[in-house]
Amino acid sequence: MVYSNLIRERFRHPRYHGALERPDAAFEDVNPLCGDRIRIECRIADGRLADARHRGDSCAICIASADVLLEGAIGQPLDLVSRLTTADLLVRLETDVRASRIKCVTLPLTVLQGALEGREVAR
Amino acid sequence: MSGVGEACRADFPILSRVINGSPLIYLDSAASSQKPRQVIQAVAGYYERSHANVHRSIHTLGEEATELYEGARDAVRAFVGARFREEIVFTRGTTEAINLVAQCVGRTLRPGDEIIVTEMEHHSNLIPWQMACRDRGAVLKAVPVVGEGFLDMEAFGRLLSPRTRVVAAAHVSNVLGTINPVAEIIRRSREVGALVLLDGAQGAPHLPLDLAAMGPDFYAFSGHKMLGPTGIGVLYGRREALEGLEPAWGGGEMIKEVWIDHAQWNDLPWRFEPGTPPIAGAVGLRAAVEYLGKLGMERVAAHERDLTARCLAALGPIPGVTLYGPRNAEIKGAVVAFNVAGIHPHDGAAILDERGIAVRAGHHCAQPLMKRLGIVGTLRASFSVYNTPAEVERLAEAVKDLRGAL
Numbered sequence: 036m037v038y039s040n041l042i043r044e045r046f047r048h049p050r051y052h053g054a055l056e057r058p059d060a061a062f063e064d065v066n067p068l069c070g071d072r073i074r075i076e077c078r079i080a081d082g083r084l085a086d087a088r089h090r091g092d093s094c095a096i097c098i099a100s101a102d103v104l105l106e107g108a109i110g111q112p113l114d115l116v117s118r119l120t121t122a123d124l125l126v127r128l129e130t131d132v133r134a135s136r137i138k139c140v141t142l143p144l145t146v147l148q149g150a151l152e153g154r155e156v157a158r
Numbered sequence: 159m160s161g162v163g164e165a166c167r168a169d170f171p172i173l174s175r176v177i178n179g180s181p182l183i184y185l186d187s188a189a190s191s192q193k194p195r196q197v198i199q200a201v202a203g204y205y206e207r208s209h210a211n212v213h214r215s216i217h218t219l220g221e222e223a224t225e226l227y228e229g230a231r232d233a234v235r236a237f238v239g240a241r242f243r244e245e246i247v248f249t250r251g252t253t254e255a256i257n258l259v260a261q262c263v264g265r266t267l268r269p270g271d272e273i274i275v276t277e278m279e280h281h282s283n284l285i286p287w288q289m290a291c292r293d294r295g296a297v298l299k300a301v302p303v304v305g306e307g308f309l310d311m312e313a314f315g316r317l318l319s320p321r322t323r324v325v326a327a328a329h330v331s332n333v334l335g336t337i338n339p340v341a342e343i344i345r346r347s348r349e350v351g352a353l354v355l356l357d358g359a360q361g362a363p364h365l366p367l368d369l370a371a372m373g374p375d376f377y378a379f380s381g382h383k384m385l386g387p388t389g390i391g392v393l394y395g396r397r398e399a400l401e402g403l404e405p406a407w408g409g410g411e412m413i414k415e416v417w418i419d420h421a422q423w424n425d426l427p428w429r430f431e432p433g434t435p436p437i438a439g440a441v442g443l444r445a446a447v448e449y450l451g452k453l454g455m456e457r458v459a460a461h462e463r464d465l466t467a468r469c470l471a472a473l474g475p476i477p478g479v480t481l482y483g484p485r486n487a488e489i490k491g492a493v494v495a496f497n498v499a500g501i502h503p504h505d506g507a508a509i510l511d512e513r514g515i516a517v518r519a520g521h522h523c524a525q526p527l528m529k530r531l532g533i534v535g536t537l538r539a540s541f542s543v544y545n546t547p548a549e550v551e552r553l554a555e556a557v558k559d560l561r562g563a564l
Contacts, residue, residue, distance in 0.1 A: 037508050043564055069504055070521040070534045092534050094502035095564055139504070 038095065039130040045099035051106060052098075053088040062150035063091070066142050071097055075105070075146045084108050084116050087147070094139055096132060101143035103127040108147065117148055162453055162461040162543045169194035169449075170544050180514030183549045188332055188360060188493050188540030189518050190382045193446075200445035201387055201438050211434055213411060227437050230444035231427070234392055237447040238377070239368035242397050244426035248435050251391035252359040253282040255378035256326070258393055258430060259355055262403040263324055264290030272321045274352075276301040276309055276338075277530050278331045281523040283357040287326055296323070303530055307334035307483040311342065322352040329361030329377070330491035333522045333538065334483030335466070337365070337491055344373050353399060359383055362392075363542070364462055364492050366455035375399035381439060385543070386446035390439025393430070400426050409433045450543075458543055462492035465541040465550055469494045472554035478561050482536055492541040495522070498560045503535040509563045510537075513556050 058076035065072045073091035077084055087109055089101035104124060108116045121141050125132060132140055160166070167173050170192045175182045184192060204226060210219035212227045231246045240246060249255040267273075273287050277300050291298045299317050302310045309327070318325075325347040330337050340356055347354045355376040361367065362377075363384035369377055376399060381390040395403075405412055405423055409432030414422040423429045450458060467487035473479050478499035484490045498506055507519035520535040521528045528535060539553055 037512075038505075038564060046564055068520070070525060070528065071502075071504075072534070094504040096505070136504070136508070 037130060037132065037136065039128060041103070041127075041129045042095055042099040045102040046095035049089075049098055049102040051088055051102050051109075052090055054090060055086060055088050060150040060153060062146050064142065064146050064149065066093075066097070066138050068138055069094070071139065071142065073097060073101060073143055073146055075101065075143065075150055077147070077150050079113065079151075083110060083112050084151070085110075089143060089146075093142070094136075096128075096136055096139040097142055099128060100124055100140045101146075104143050104147060113151055117151060119144060119148075162457055163546050166194070166453070167544050167546075169196065171195060171198070173544060177514040177516070178512050183515045183552055185539040185541065185545065185549065185553060186516045186518050187363075187542035187545070188383065188538065190388070191363065191385050191542045192544065193385055193387070193442075194449055196449050197385055197387065197442045197445040201442040204438050204441040209437070212437055213428075223437055226444075227435065227440050230440035233444040233447050237367070237451060238362065238392075238394055239370050239372075240394055241370045245394055245397050245400065247393040247395060247400070247427040247430045248440055249378075249391045249393050250389055250436065251380040251382070252357060252378045253391075255376075255391050255393035256283055256355065256357065257286045258406045259324075259376050259378075259395075259403075260286035260290045261406040263353065264294060265404065267291070267294035267296040267323060269295035270321060271296040271323045272299055272317075272319065273297070273324045273326065274299050274301060274314070274317050274322055275326050276328065277303040278307070278309070278334060278336065278524065278527045279326070279328055280332050280357060280359065281525070282359070283326050283328060283355075284526070287324070297321075300526070301327070303334075303527065306485060307331065307336045309336075309338055311339065314343070315346065318346060318350050318352070320350055322347070322350050324353045324355060326355045326357070328357045328359075330358075330364065331483065331524075331527075332360050332493065333495050333524050333527055333536065335360075335490040335493040335495070336484055337361075337489055340372060340374065348373075358394075360491050360493070363450075365459050369394055381443040381446060384443075384446055385449055387436075387439045387442035390436045390443045392443075395427075395430075397426065400430070403430075405429050405432070407432050411435075453543060461543065462541045462545075463487050463490075465545055465547065466490055466492050466494060468547055468550045469539055469541075469553070472550060473557060476554065476558050479557065482531060493538055494540070495536040495538045496557075497533065497536050498557065501560050501564060503537045505564060506537050506557075506560055509560060510553075510556050513552075515553055515556055517553075 063074035071093035358379040362379035503519035
């Protein structure tokens with residue numbers, strides 16, 4: 036079953052969906068396979084990810100992945116966030132995602148890490 | 159094989175598969191069709207009995223392989239209604255066929271020359287032209303899509319000018335299903351002296367073709383979307399149009415005589431077929447066009463129109479469903495693109511797959527069209543000879559359940 040109860044729940048009621056006012060870092064990217072787009076905005080304080088929000092136009096797996104990613108990453112030191120992997124997310128999503136959908140899980144992670152690497156400085 | 163629909167399903171071994179506990183309902187033939195036993199056996203039989211390299215082999219197998227390969231060309235010529243066998247160039251597929259023309263014509267472009275595409279093009283009939291224009295300082299223009307998914311032919315008329323070198327358009331849209339007015343496109347393009355390339359990837363598998371009468375300069379299509387193998391496609395080129403082109407790629411087979419610093423090109427069509435060609439693919443494509451020929455393309459088209467009409471009628475009234483493309487199956491190819499409110503196409507496709515239903519989801523390699531429609535992607539059901547009304551009903555039942563599925 037691709038859609039675990041957790042994915043369904045986070046798709047219907049994401050906890051970290053939205054935008055931040057004057058974020059310290061932000062990045063946005065697309066999944067070239069499907070055209071999905073996600074943007075993550077971050078607030079950084081004392082070397083930690085103080086707060087973050089995601090938004091965009093993407094599938095249930097991608098939204099749920101972004102939501103559990105931010106849930107786990109907020110409050111953590113930046114070096115730890117930069118070392119998070121797809122495998123960590125799959126554990127949190129309580130699902131076995133097929134190869135054809137693994138990019139849906141990975142996209143929020145590369146977007147968050149891209150933001151923290153300063154690929155786009157928020158205006 | 160005795161007819162379309164239920165009558166030919168036994169020819170397609172894959173259709174007996176069970177997917178996730180349900181009988182396979184394969185509604186993704188616009189991406190790639192399934193293969194009848196006749197095609198599979200032709201390919202296997204070629205490798206088991208006759209394989210060797212073509213054209214310069216004197217031995218028996220080489221002659222057999224050459225006869226089979228060149229015989230496939232004759233079969234394809236007859237199937238699409240081309241006048242001459244040298245108008246049939248084998249390629250790896252539609253994409254390679256279009257790139258071939260874009261490269262050859264591209265080298266002759268001058269700054270300020272114009273190429274006209276449409277907003278509904280598959281990336282295969284867009285990116286090669288972007289590259290050709292970028293390399294030569296030429297200008298790319300696009301005919302807008304209006305209404306239910308038709309080309310704005312008035313705008314097309316305004317875009318055409320003596321600067322127009324090529325008009326590249328889909329015969330049938332792979333998303334909207336729109337059958338474009340190719341006769342008018344060809345006539346008006348010719349008036350300004352432009353070459354016309356039609357992307358026939360969704361035309362050749364589904365509609366009777368008489369290319370000599372239709373009159374495009376180039377018509378590209380793929381074997382794997384018309385019951386044939388992957389890795390084989392066709393560039394039809396009107397003889398006069400092909401003769402005007404320098405070859406795209408060099409190698410063996412495309413030459414007559416070679417010196418260390420120059421070479422003389424081979425005759426058509428081999429001038430455009432360097433290297434060892436997809437021989438088995440051509441053999442399989444021949445079996446495919448003979449299979450379709452026996453069914454009769456008029457009958458194939460009527461069957462698929464019936465399925466498309468049933469699908470539009472069944473999906474249209476479902477709450478939350480949005481249809482894209484013409485609502486009238488009479489003017490539409492065998493594809494139905496749709497969305498279900500609140501369900502991302504990829505999630506929809508994954509949930510349908512849990513019930514054994516294979517549909518396509520995403521942007522269908524037509525991102526400019528998706529942008530025009532203001533969407534990320536769609537679900538898409540598409541039909542071939544082996545699909546049945548019962549399968550369309552099963553799709554509609556499953557789509558009804560989609561909204562509550564997540």
